[in-house]
Amino acid sequence: xxxxxxxxxxxxxTVKAPYVRKAGRLVGPKGDVIAKYDIRLVQPNMDAxxxxxxxxxxxxxxxxFRDYMEGIIDISPMGCRTGFYMIxxxxxxxxxxxxVLKKVLERIINTKEEEVPATNEVQCGNYRDHSLFTAKxxxxxxxxxxx
Numbered sequence: 001x002x003x004x005x006x007x008x009x010x011x012x013x014t015v016k017a018p019y020v021r022k023a024g025r026l027v028g029p030k031g032d033v034i035a036k037y038d039i040r041l042v043q044p045n046m047d048a049x050x051x052x053x054x055x056x057x058x059x060x061x062x063x064x065f066r067d068y069m070e071g072i073i074d075i076s077p078m079g080c081r082t083g084f085y086m087i088x089x090x091x092x093x094x095x096x097x098x099x100v101l102k103k104v105l106e107r108i109i110n111t112k113e114e115e116v117p118a119t120n121e122v123q124c125g126n127y128r129d130h131s132l133f134t135a136k137x138x139x140x141x142x143x144x145x146x147x
Contacts, residue, residue, distance in 0.1 A: 006023050006024050006036075007023065007038070007078075010023075010038075012044040012045060013044075013045070015040065015043075015044060016043070017040040017041060017042055017043045017044065017082065017083070017145075018040055018041050018042070018083075018142045018145050018146055019038075019040050019098075020037055020038070020039055020040075020094045020095075020097045020098045020101060021037065021038040021040070021094065022035060022036070022037055022038075022094055023036045023037060023038040023085070024036040025091060032089060033089065033090055033091050034073070034087060034088070034089060035087070035088055035090065035091050035092065036085060036086070036087050037085065037086045037087075037088070037092075037094070037097055038083065038085060039075075039083050039084045039085070039086055039097070039101060040082055040083035041057075041082065041083045041084070041138060041142045042082050042083070042138070042141075042142070043082070044080065044082050047082070048080065048081040048082060049081045049082070049134070049138055050081075050131065050134055051081070051129055052129050052130055052131030052134055053131045053133075053134025053135045053137070053138055054077050054081050054135075055077075055126065055129050055130050055131075056116055056119075056130045056131055056132050056134070056135040057077070057084075057108070057135045057138065057139075058075070058076070058077050058084070059116055059117050059118055059119065059124075059130070060104070060107075060108050060111060060116065060117075060135065061075045061084060061104060062075055062117070063117050064103075064104040064107050064108070065086065065100060065104055068100045068103055068104070069088070069092070069097075069100055071088045071089035071090050072086065072087075072088045073087040073088055073089065074086070074087045075087075098146065101146070102143060102146055105139040105140075105142055105143040105146075106139075106143065108135055108136060108139040109136055109139050109140055109143070111132065111135075111136070113132055116130065116132055
């Protein structure tokens with residue numbers, strides 16, 4: 001049986017980042033809807049967010065997105081370092097998620113070092129590999145392109 005991975009079916013040469021794209025939708029046996037979103041921050045094969053900045057964005061996205069949206073199951077960075085996948089309960093319009101993304105990016109730009117959550121050896125498996133400076137620079141760049 002051939003398994004089709006949605007992201008491997010996407011022609012990465014044709015997409016124009018940044019964007020929010022619904023990448024999947026599942027309905028569970030009890031009717032629960034789970035949706036997966038591709039939150040692409042930088043252009044595939046043209047840029048990649050350095051690991052320290054991506055790691056800091058991951059920590060900030062984990063908290064800040066949940067401050068504005070309910071039903072989030074997970075927000076995880078893509079291995080290619082061009083964005084994140086968000087998995088959540090319910091079918092939320094992409095424009096609504098893009099609006100939340102803008103609020104989150106604005107908040108990141110104003111975040112102070114001591115406000116980045118879970119950057120210690122107890123709560124993070126690689127707590128030394130963070131860069132708020134890089135996270136802020138990419139947040140500014142993405143926000144400017146989304147305006």
